[in-house]
Amino acid sequence: MQAFLLILTALVLLSAASPALACDEDPIYELFQELNRDALSAERRTELLNALVDEVGGFDDSRILYVLGKQMEKDALAREVVLPRFAELIRWAREDKKRRYSIDKRLCQLINAPLSAREAPPTVVTEVQAVLKASKDFRCAAPKAAAFLLSVDPSRRDARQWLTEKLQCKDRHERMKAAAAIGAAAKRVALMAPQLQPLLKDEAVEVRVMAAWSLWRIDPGSPNVISVLRQSLTEEAMGVRLQPWTFSEWAPNHKIIAVDCFRAMGPDAREAAGDVARLLKDDDQALRWSAARALETMGVPTPDVLRALEAARADSNVAVAQASERALKALTAVKPPPKL
Secondary structure, eight states, rough: HHHHHHHHHHHHOOOOOOOOOOOOTTHHHHHHHHTTTOOHHHHHHHHHHHHHHHHHTTOHHHHHHHHHHHHHHHHHHHHHGGGGGHHHHHHHHHHHSSSSHHHHHHHHHHHHGGGGGOOOOOHHHHHHHHHHHHHHHHHHTTHHHHHHHHHHTTTHHHHHHHHHHHTOSSSHHHHHHHHHHHHHHHGGGGGGHHGGGGGGOOOOHHHHHHHHHHHHHHTTOOTTTHHHHHTTTTSSOSOOOOOOSSSSOOOOOHHHHHHHHHHHHHHGGGGGGHHHGGGGOOSOOOHHHHHHHHHHHTTTTOOHHHHHHHHHTTTSHHHHHHHHHHHHHHHOOOOOOOOO
């Protein structure tokens, strides 16, 4: 159970792939669709955003929180309307004494949604600060809270000191969560990058991968990141492999994190394309799916990569087969570099 709680935080800090939202008859999905329409008036946008916040609190509202987070990331009106309401949502969850185990996960989701906004009203900051202060009660949400506070104010000494102590903790899970939190705050905490460098040689592969991912988030030119991620694909994790735990999010193993990082890097990670292609034969269908998606963005149409994708088109998992098909089409449309 402890391993579940600790590894869970790494997932929430990663901001995984967009969730499949719902069927056309779902009223929440209809709100999503209308929000994406062009020429939507400010009044109607405000109404829709408030309607979505009103729906937060259901059995599985991670899709709503995902959309609200994306809206706040790109839209000033969304930040103005939605951010203040998160103070109440976080306070309700934090003060729920009856469901402490589930509330820890819940707080991770609630704090994650406005994280990318990089700003927050004082009421929200106060509530998130309370989560960090109660870190013994919220072992998953506390690193998220530290990331949030630093993304809003990089000069906060309490959050920086808390993360510094966790980076040096004997527990590998604590080191991993702290590294993930720094990556979530990204460039806002660039001064903490030197503290991540030693973790690239950590005894736990999960910690090395998370440190590499965070360093890349801070500075895409960080040395040794790609080599550390490539090496991790040949190692087995010290922790456990978890199954999906919410509507839209997975608790991935370190290989999925590494592959997703390659996907974000795109052509900059082209030297790892062969390593990623070999994962299309892995027993883990989630890892095969991630590998196919990564190859699409890495843009390396070498014969071994194309052969691996061609074979993966017949994968027993429909999602893997479709992702491989898309990657194959994208790569065969790539013109090879001119010969010198």
